[in-house]
Amino acid sequence: MTAVSSVLRVKAYIDRLYRDSHYAGMKTKRSLQRLLLCVAGGAVLAGCASVATRLPGITLPALVKERASQEQLAFAEMDRLHTRLWDVAYPVLRDNAELCPKTRPDIGAVTYSLKTFPKDMREAAARELGAKDTPTIRRIIKGGQAQKAGLKVGDAFLDVRGIPMTATSKAMRAMLEDGPAKIAVRRGENTFDVTLTPREICDYGVKLSMSSTVNAYASGKTLILTSGMMNFTQSDDELALIVAHELAHNTMGHIRKIVGNMILSGFATRYTREFESEADYVGLYYLVRAGYSPDKTPAFWQRMALNGPRSVGRAKTHPTYPDRFLRLEAGLAEIKAKQALGQPLKPNFIDADK
Ligand SMILES: [Zn+2]
Incomplete structure (x- = not known):
């Protein structure tokens, strides 16, 4: 098989695969193409005499499956570390507010959206963590106001126009400026109000x-x-x-x-x-x-x-x-x-x- 015919066959295979919804989780068609070219490239390169040993063969479906499995593990680990970091850092931000030159009103929730992640991680972040284009709650701080109000991971805070906002946005700060505030929360299809009493924490x-x-x-x-x-x-x-x-x-x-x-x-x-x-x-x-x-x-x-x-x-x-x-x-x-x-x-x- 010549290099040209290999590439053409690879391309036809990609087109076929990409129509299959099983692979819809892959980032883009291009990423799938890159992945497959790596596999096929091994065969082509072997023809170019780049390595001296006969490398064990692998299949594309096995590679796609393993990639998904490793992404799942990597995101689970990232989430574990993120939880631990916030659990440990929050008391430091909270109990030193008096000494911090900048503070913000806080309600004990950390929000995030797809924009929180680098571009090449966003598709996997959506799949593995449920991240969305708009901000939702990622972390509920133990003993904080959000927990007391019964809020859950995945809930979204809404500004006065009904648009999801982050927990540290200007809109949220304005609402909490004068102490306890009624804030609209969206959970799935439902929207309800919660009253949250902020406390000052270091604004970092x-x-x-x-x-x-x-x-x-x-x-x-x-x-x-x-x-x-x-x-x-x-x-x-x-x-x-x-x-x-x-x-x-x-x-x-x-x-x-x-x-x-x-x-x-x-x-x-x-x-x-x-x-x-x-x-x-x-x-x-x-x-x-x-x-x-x-x-x-x-x-x-x-x-x-x-x-x-x-x-x-x-x-x-x-x-x-x-x-x-x-x-x-x-x-x-x-x-x-x-x-x-x-x-x-x-x-x-x-x-x-x-
Ligand atoms: Zn240092």
Whole structure:
């Protein structure tokens, strides 16, 4: 079989398959074509002598089935991590509202839509998670107002025009501005009103990035943790430590200051090491205020050191792990002393008025 006839046969097969509704779940005809060309390509390439061994053959239906099965597993894992991240992060956002420069009225529900996902994941997100074009509830926070009002995953909040809105939209914030508000909710074909009493929480988003890299970021508006970081943490206390650290980057305006410093210094210096130490210090207060145990947090940096021996001795943008370990221990001693004296748990500012 020549390469040209292979491709023509593949194309005819795709046209036939695509008419079959069983494959309607595939993203686009093009994605199916790519998939099939990979299978057929193996045969064509074998003719081009690219590999020396006879590769085991696979069939397209088996490949389509396996792809669907792996997508299902991947989405289930993403959903598990997203639930854990919100369960752990919510108390940090809620119990530090007093110290956050920006807060929002919150009703204990996280909404999402297909737009939440990268384009190439949307079809699978619709199939596996039931995501829609318009926002619906993805997560109900334990003990929050949405749970008390009996709201469920999949419900949609409606604005005054009856259009679905997100839990953090301007329309929702306006409705909740003056305290308890009656909000229309759509569940399937039905629409009903619920009265929700908001509470102020720190106004920052929380996002999960599916990446095996052990990392976390603050964007100024959002906290982003990788799945690699989530899996590296061994307890909710450790996960909350990372959330609190990234929250501190946002509340202390580090991103804005770093950009400012870069412009002033012609990109030469950014003082990021000091900001990292400050995020560790302020984050420790956020962690304790949210009810998490800080006792094992210095040890977390010892475990991080096991991951990257280079950062033990030197680091360009981050403090070394020994530096972080010792400062966290000192911060912890400061917090325990305040607790023993019954003093308010607030970081010590240089400008004591803050
Ligand atoms: Zn940091």
